[in-house]
Amino acid sequence: MLWNWDYALSILPSLLEALQVTIYATIMGFAFALIFGLLLAFGRRSKIRVLSLISGAFVEFIRSTPLLAQLFFIFYALPQLPYVGISLSPLTAGILGLGIHYSTYLSEVYRAGIDAVPRGQWEAAIALNFSKGRTWLNIILPQAIPPIVPVLGNYLIGMFKDTPMLSAVTVVELLLTARIIGTHSFRFIEPFTMVGILFLVLSYISSLGVQWLEYRLNSRT
């Protein structure tokens, strides 16, 4: 028999422990992407031309290159930058890579959400003599964010499914743990299959959650 249940059960605790690293990286990376993505969206809307050009070019470049190559760049090339070069731990580099990559996608999502707020809302804010900050915080963002929450949720799931790439910069997450276990025991079937099942189950449950969010949002309006 190819599949060994005793062996599978014996490696489950280590895999679940590694899953925590995976989930931690996802949450931190996504938090970074949420904030940086919003900044990029603001940057692209900026009246200062240089700022909007740089933000636009940054988004286009990051979106057109593979996350894996970006991770290698952050982990191996960044320390060699003259003057500003810094060495990052594998996990920090991984979180930064995930965060930067996804922030470019999220900036587009934010942009769509902001563009969908009716012009009248801006005009009303001007008529009420609201400051710029108050207009954004009290009028625009509260209307722009809720409709895009399901889309953000889908990107969160996408990021979760991209975390195995962190193993390339030696983050001992789920996939690398499975590989180490497999190399030690010369049995790859159980660890890799179980990693696949873990990703499948978790992302499937999360996508049901997103669908539920979408349904709630649609029934509210």
Added chain:
Amino acid sequence: MIAIPPPFDLLPTLWRGVGVTVQLTLFGSALAFGVALIIGFGRLSRFRLIRLLATVYMELFRGTTLLVQLFWAYFVLPHFGVEFTEMQIGVLVLGLNYGAYGSEIVRGSILAVPNTQIEAGIALNMSPWQIMRRIILPQALLMMLPPFGNLLIELLKGTALVSMITLADLTFQGTLMRVSTLRSLEIFSLVLIIYFLLAYPLTLALRLFERKMAEGRS
């Protein structure tokens, strides 16, 4: 031999990887398109069993993630006596994985053809096959093109993952040279720029096409 000034002396080695990356993109996307059509139509089948199988396929390949699938094919399949070359595994896994994503595009586009079009076909006494071939597909295929273009760009970026199963693509050449020369900054800057030069023309072509499609529509 003429000495090429740095960092461009790295280009000839990286160039060898570009060929593999382009090959993977071409073959992988061809397979993905085929899989997308089969699974997309399967999800719309009249038969419950076919719908179920197509849905299971889609969820399975979308949910287990590309890199895990590559590792599975690379490390586990040989245990079952199935031996593929790295290139075959790369094309196969990329095609099967992105095909699962593409099946949603196929399904969505076919469903997006208005019902009245089908009714018109019935009114003209066309057979179901004729309706599919002459009414639904011409409209649906046009709608599929922009999202398939996006998927092609995603697939091109996804090819970088094959470097993890030691297939000598662009990223792999970069990691090899990093070990031998330690010039990481130059190497990975060039690698990123080359990927950008491969992917960005696709993005621009896609935008041009979408603009052309939108002309005279509103």
